[in-house]
Amino acid sequence: MPNLDGGHYFLTVLAPIxxxxxxxxxxxxSRSHREMLAQKLALIATGRQTAASPPDxxxxxxxxxxxxxxxxxxxxxxPAFNGRVSGDSLxxxxxxxxxxxxxxxxxxxxxxxxxxxxxxxPGDGDAALRxxxxxxxxxxxxxxxxxxxxxxGFDGVxxxxxxxxxxxxxxxxxxxxxxxxxxxxLVVGDGKLPLGALxxxxxxxxxxxxxxxxxxxxxxxxxxxxxxxxxxxxxxTAAAWxxxxxxxxxxxxxxxxxxxxxxxLGLGMKPLPTARDSDLPSVLKSLFVQQHFTRxxxxxxxxxxxxxxxxxxxxxxxxxxxEASPMQQPGEIRAPAAEWTx
Numbered sequence: 001m002p003n004l005d006g007g008h009y010f011l012t013v014l015a016p017i018x019x020x021x022x023x024x025x026x027x028x029x030s031r032s033h034r035e036m037l038a039q040k041l042a043l044i045a046t047g048r049q050t051a052a053s054p055p056d057x058x059x060x061x062x063x064x065x066x067x068x069x070x071x072x073x074x075x076x077x078x079p080a081f082n083g084r085v086s087g088d089s090l091x092x093x094x095x096x097x098x099x100x101x102x103x104x105x106x107x108x109x110x111x112x113x114x115x116x117x118x119x120x121x122p123g124d125g126d127a128a129l130r131x132x133x134x135x136x137x138x139x140x141x142x143x144x145x146x147x148x149x150x151x152x153g154f155d156g157v158x159x160x161x162x163x164x165x166x167x168x169x170x171x172x173x174x175x176x177x178x179x180x181x182x183x184x185x186l187v188v189g190d191g192k193l194p195l196g197a198l199x200x201x202x203x204x205x206x207x208x209x210x211x212x213x214x215x216x217x218x219x220x221x222x223x224x225x226x227x228x229x230x231x232x233x234x235x236x237t238a239a240a241w242x243x244x245x246x247x248x249x250x251x252x253x254x255x256x257x258x259x260x261x262x263x264x265l266g267l268g269m270k271p272l273p274t275a276r277d278s279d280l281p282s283v284l285k286s287l288f289v290q291q292h293f294t295r296x297x298x299x300x301x302x303x304x305x306x307x308x309x310x311x312x313x314x315x316x317x318x319x320x321x322x323e324a325s326p327m328q329q330p331g332e333i334r335a336p337a338a339e340w341t342x
Contacts, residue, residue, distance in 0.1 A: 002173045004125035007274025008069070010177040011129065013115040015151040015170045017075070033150040034075065034111050040146055041073050047331030063331030064139035066280050067119045067132050073147065074114040079106045113151055118178075120279045133164040182275050205253050212242030284328040289321050291328075291335040314340035 003010055018033040045058035062071040084103055092099065121128030136144060137160040144163065148154045157166050215238040222232040277286065296315045300308055318340040320326065328335050 002175050002269070003177070004121055004128075004271045005177045006179040006182075006272040007120065007122050007278055008177070008179055009119050009121035009125050009128045009132070010174040011115070011117040011119065011132070011167075012172050012174045013113075013167055013170045014076075014172055015113045015115065015148060015154075015166075017111045017113055017150055018152050019110050034077075037113065037147065037150040038075055040150075041075070044073075044143065049331065049333055051333065053333070059329075059331045061140035061143050063329070065132075065135040066284070066330055067135055068117050069120070069280055069283070070116070070118040072114075072116045074116075076108070076112045076114055078108055078111075081105060110152075113147070122274055122279065129167075130164055133167050134160045137163045179272070179275075201256070202253070205249050208242075208249060209246055212239065212246045215239040215242055280330070281324060281327065284330065285321075285324065288326060288328040288335045289319055292319050292338050296340075311341070 017037060020033070021030045022033055022036065023029070024031045024036065045060050047053070047060040047063055048055065048057050049060075062068055084099075087097070117132070119128060119132045141163075145157075148157070148166070151170075153169065154166060157163050215235050218235045219232075219239040221227075222235060277283070292315070296312070300311055303311060318338045326336060326338060
């Protein structure tokens, strides 16, 4: 289930960062694209995403659309170093290995910009990706031009079509997506493989091969001792016929195993179904209801039945749980204000 799973598309992009120098338009000095890119990413607004965020902080440019649940930029300068490759100390001493001598370390020929996004994709993954890149270009193309302008191959990208093509060129397959919108568990149905017809065939094929191998063994023994009785002739005939019939039988068994293997791979590549209300607008509405219901539960402590019933009706009228609006705004941790009759 690469890229597309559970009604979400998991986009992973690795764009090589340019290694030539450029002139900083502000200070007029030569600077690297990697340095300028890091400065740009550090200055991108992150929105009001924590309780400590300023209430008037600028929203993230990614909050201008309601398609991405998560979006992230990361500069990758080098592979992670996991330490020396260890070995047996005594064997290393016998081979004259110097533990203080440095071992080869993996390096990248150029730094990379990682762009990762988790977006809604209720239908076709390719169509969802195109809709997302078009939305990005329509809502934050100025930021995208600056960010990806420090990457190789971005020259000449001036339209949504060209931006989509660039993203596809730099895209790598997401092989382990993360999807957590199944609060009640995933109904997978019958997970058994269709092995009913293969079991008898496997038993017959296995039995025939065993009989043939036994016939070959006995035929060899009888040949050594020069046996010519009826059973020896029957064994020789079985060995001869087995040499004709068993290879095609083995070929059919291997073919059946390959078909089963491809079937298992196909089931593994099949995306999981879309969870109910797992699109971003529904999630934002849920967060909105959750925050205000917490407030309602606190305020309603100690009310009698009639007052509680009236207050809850007013709460439902203000919050409108079954409607898309009002809802939590993208990029914000606090729900917008809502009032109901006290």
